[in-house]
Amino acid sequence: MRGQLHNVEVRVPASLSDALALLAREPGVWTPLAGGTDLMVVHNAGHLKATRFLDLSRFEELRGIREEAGALTFGALSTFTDLRDSVAVHRHFPNLVKSARATGALAIQNRGTLGGNIANASPAADTPPSLLAYGAEVELLSVRGSRRVAYDRFHLGYKVMDLAPDELVAAIHVPLPTGRGFHYFRKVGTRQAQAISKVCLAAWARIEGGVVADLRIGLGSVAPAPIRARHAEAALLGQALAALPIEAAREALLADISPIDDIRATARYRSVVTRNVLGHMLRELANL
Ligand SMILES: Cc1cc2nc3c(=O)[nH]c(=O)nc-3n(C[C@H](O)[C@H](O)[C@H](O)COP(=O)(O)OP(=O)(O)OC[C@H]3O[C@@H](n4cnc5c(N)ncnc54)[C@H](O)[C@@H]3O)c2cc1C
Structure with a gap:
């Protein structure tokens, strides 16, 4: 059944401190409402338990x-x-x-x-x-x-x-990043636009003297929450761009991810594609 608007209360506190005071008085009762683009979809589908919302938009x-x-x-x-x-x-x-x-x-x-x-x-x-x-x-x-x-x-x-x-x-x-930076972002979805990610990988690296001096890799859709690819990062830190251990990093990535089958993709698809995107990212990094 779809969500009913007459069951919903939206409170618009006069100030941010009033909003915080209300949350402190009744924790868990009031659900913060920002743009509403997630909340309203779930409400409309009738799956949202919350009925009392705290509008943040005026702060x-x-x-x-x-x-x-x-x-x-x-x-x-x-x-x-x-x-x-x-x-x-x-x-x-x-x-x-x-x-x-x-x-x-x-x-x-x-x-x-x-x-x-x-x-x-x-x-x-x-x-x-x-x-x-x-x-x-x-x-x-x-x-x-x-x-x-x-x-x-x-x-x-x-x-x-x-x-x-x-x-x-x-x-x-x-x-703010310092030094010579490398930035990479790749979202894989059914389409280029208006599609939820099947795999998402973002990376930033700092290169010093031809060596990976600093590196962070963020992943989406391959674990219960967004995660860092710490095993893959460890395989790459301190390595020379001229001899990046791409295969070792792709292998290490398997220890970072725990993808599942869902309506958008299978676990196997996510595992293969995440490693392929990492390989693509590392080839770009190697050519920096
Ligand atoms: C058609 C459509 C397409 C979409 N496509 C994408 C997409 O491609 N990629 C993507 O990532 N998302 C997508 N979304 C999801 C959504 O737009 C985003 O997650 C958006 O950033 C949610 O922000 P909001 O302000 O609308 O959150 P709301 O719906 O207002 O809130 C979302 C949740 O965050 C909590 N919340 C909000 N602000 C705060 C705060 N300041 N403090 C504490 N809790 C807070 C709320 O209580 C709620 O639980 C899509 C949604 C729709 C409807």
Whole structure:
């Protein structure tokens, strides 16, 4: 049965501190509502248990993309369009621009937010692999204050996050990369646009003296949550571009992923394609 709107209450607090106070008084009762592009689909399908929503959309404190203290800070309400339109994001984090472009179509990009993309905790979401590759941190806010969590420790399992019921995602901080950087993003879906990922891989590497000095690889759709490919990274760190151990890294990747069969792809397809995309990424890196 479809969701009934007359059962729904949307609270619009006057201020962010009022919103935090409400979450603290009644934790777990109020569901944050940002762009609504995930929540409304589940509601419309009649699968959403939540009926009480806390509208975040008026809180200017949660908006904007700004450069501060060696990082770009993205307010949680930054939309995919904001990412696409930002000169600083283009300059420093091209993978995030590609992630935003690969998300839905323009209407979704105009409404859907970065905070919603990560707090929805879908293993198939498109910005998490890029945020993992860029070493992002999530800033969480509650009446108890704010705290930061490294994004690669934020997702604890399928739809399980280091996010208390009285906390909001306030911002995402992404350190500005230094040195000669390599950026790679590849989403594999049924189509180029309007398709949920079957496999998504984003990578960032710093090269020094022809050697892989730093490397992070983020993956989507191949585990219960977005993950770092730590085994593959370890096989590549410190290696010379002239002799990258591509086969060893492809083999090591098998220890990182735990793909499943679902309506979009089989586990075997995901495993083969993830290793192929990694191989493609490494051949590009080798030719840098
Ligand atoms: C047609 C269509 C196509 C789509 N295509 C893609 C795609 O290609 N790739 C992709 O990754 N996604 C896609 N999505 C999913 C969706 O658009 C994104 O996940 C989007 O980023 C969700 O953001 P939102 O602001 O709309 O979240 P909402 O729907 O408002 O919220 C999503 C979840 O996050 C929580 N939440 C939101 N903001 C906060 C916050 N600040 N603090 C704490 N919790 C919060 C909400 O409580 C809810 O649980 C698609 C959706 C549709 C309808």
